[in-house]
Amino acid sequence: MTQLPENLPHYPLMDGPTPLQEMPRLREALLSEGQPCPHIFIKRDDLTGLAGGGNKTRKLEYLIGDALEKGADTVITAGAVQSNHARQTAAAAAKAGLQAHLILFETVGYDEPAYKSSGNLLLDRILGANIRLEPKGADARAVFEEVMNEIRDAGGTPYLIPVGGSNAVGSTAYAEVFLEIMSQAKTRGLNVDRIVHASGSLGTHAGLLAGRALAKSATRIHAVSVSKPDRASLLDELLEIANQTADRIGADPVGDEDVHVDFRHLGDGYGLPTTSMVSAVELVARTEGILLDPVYTGKGMAGLISSILNGEIPENETVVFLHTGGMPGLFAYPGAFN
Ligand SMILES: Cc1ncc(COP(=O)(O)O)c(C=O)c1O
Structure with a gap:
């Protein structure tokens, strides 16, 4: 095989x-x-x-493996407010003893109160992730850089996981x-x-x-x-x-x-x-x-x-x-x- x-x-x-x-x-x-x-x-x-x-558990087995090999203590990723990937990253980080920073962009024009309070976002909070909500149209690259610098300034070693892993x-x-x-x-x-x-x-x-x-x-x-x-x-x-x-x-x-x-x-x-x-x-x-x-x-x-x-x-x-x-x-x- x-x-x-x-x-x-x-x-x-x-x-x-x-x-x-x-x-x-x-x-x-x-x-x-x-x-x-x-x-x-x-x-x-x-x-x-x-x-x-979900599928991100599978991807995160390799991504967290890579982050640990590179000596990271913090993972950063991004997605939509209801990103399953962000929720799974928060959970994987918790299990591996890493900090998780989630940058969630309000890109989906879906207007229901639960969209911004329940589902994955609720679970992200329970999983202890640092959550940063960004409006539609925010400069993703600049936000990533800012978060990376904040982590480094605090003595951390960040590992960037791309959108969706x-x-x-x-x-x-x-x-x-x-x-x-x-x-x-x-x-x-x-x-x-x-x-x-x-x-x-x-x-x-x-x-x-x-x-x-x-x-x-x-x-x-x-x-x-x-x-x-x-x-x-x-x-x-x-x-x-x-x-x-x-x-x-x-x-x-x-x-x-x-x-x-x-x-x-x-x-x-x-x-x-x-x-x-x-x-x-x-x-x-x-x-x-x-x-x-x-x-x-x-x-x-x-x-x-x-x-x-x-x-x-x-x-x-x-x-x-x-x-x-x-x-x-x-x-x-x-x-x-x-
Ligand atoms: C439930 C679910 N299915 C499918 C996908 C799509 O996978 P990919 O981003 O690898 O195309 C995602 C991605 O976030 C997902 O959360």
């Missing part, structure tokens, strides 16, 4: 593989719409086990997840034709592509964009992270032809609810008892459902939907689910 190099810095934040589960009642519900339906499985990376779980260090985790899915599928006699996932800051997508290249696999990586509006807005950055990750793990390069992204489910923008997201979240909750989230996996699942109902995915395929977490975000959007 293909494996990642063994010498990469790594700080363990979770135990063992997450479950790969079948979704028979979701499939039945889609079949009842009169369309043929592939076999659907779900990879439960919402169950990574760290303070609400999306660089070659963090994305290595999703190369690992690609291999984990392949290994779980093999044990169960499954051939995975397609992995569908929500894509934001591109690190998950880049890592999956690098893992696929390492395994020399034909499994299609099918991303649903919840942030970037079109191919031109993401291709260069995605390939850069994917190829830096591929290089880091000794995989062949990733090319333009490996990139498949559906841009039809973004709606009015990042973090703004859509009716298809609400329907997807409710359908998966009511058929499988699994909670998705309003910003990422709800839109990702809306993409998968609509591709199935439009006949874009052959019925003889086996599809894995990668649940990347985010459930705490539901509590920031109560009005969307009325």
Whole structure:
């Protein structure tokens, strides 16, 4: 079985593989719409086990490992007010005995009181992070510099984690997840034709592509964009992270032809609810008892459902939907689910 190099810095934040589960009642519900339906499985990376779980736990195992190796005592990261990545960074830092500084930008024009008091933001506070809220349009680079200088002036050693943990260090985790899915599928006699996932800051997508290249696999990586509006807005950055990750793990390069992204489910923008997201979240909750989230996996699942109902995915395929977490975000959007 293909494996990642063994010498990469790594700080363990979770135990063992997450479950790969079948979704028979979701499939039945889609079949009842009169369309043929592939076999659907779900990879439960919402169950990574760290303070609400999600894909960032995986990335943070490598990022915190790197920070510790570099002698840092403080991590800084940034995101939207309801960033799952920020919440997971706060939790990972707590577990590793590091300080966490979160710079949260008010970039999402979503107006519900809970958005600025509940969900991930509430958990960030409970996890003991230093939180700095910045208005839309703030100069991110200047704010980062200021926070770094404040930490250094106080005698600390900061380590900067990019938005979403999306660089070659963090994305290595999703190369690992690609291999984990392949290994779980093999044990169960499954051939995975397609992995569908929500894509934001591109690190998950880049890592999956690098893992696929390492395994020399034909499994299609099918991303649903919840942030970037079109191919031109993401291709260069995605390939850069994917190829830096591929290089880091000794995989062949990733090319333009490996990139498949559906841009039809973004709606009015990042973090703004859509009716298809609400329907997807409710359908998966009511058929499988699994909670998705309003910003990422709800839109990702809306993409998968609509591709199935439009006949874009052959019925003889086996599809894995990668649940990347985010459930705490539901509590920031109560009005969307009325
Ligand atoms: C729940 C959830 N799913 C998916 C993503 C997207 O992952 P990436 O930023 O690596 O594209 C994120 C990113 O914050 C997330 O929080």
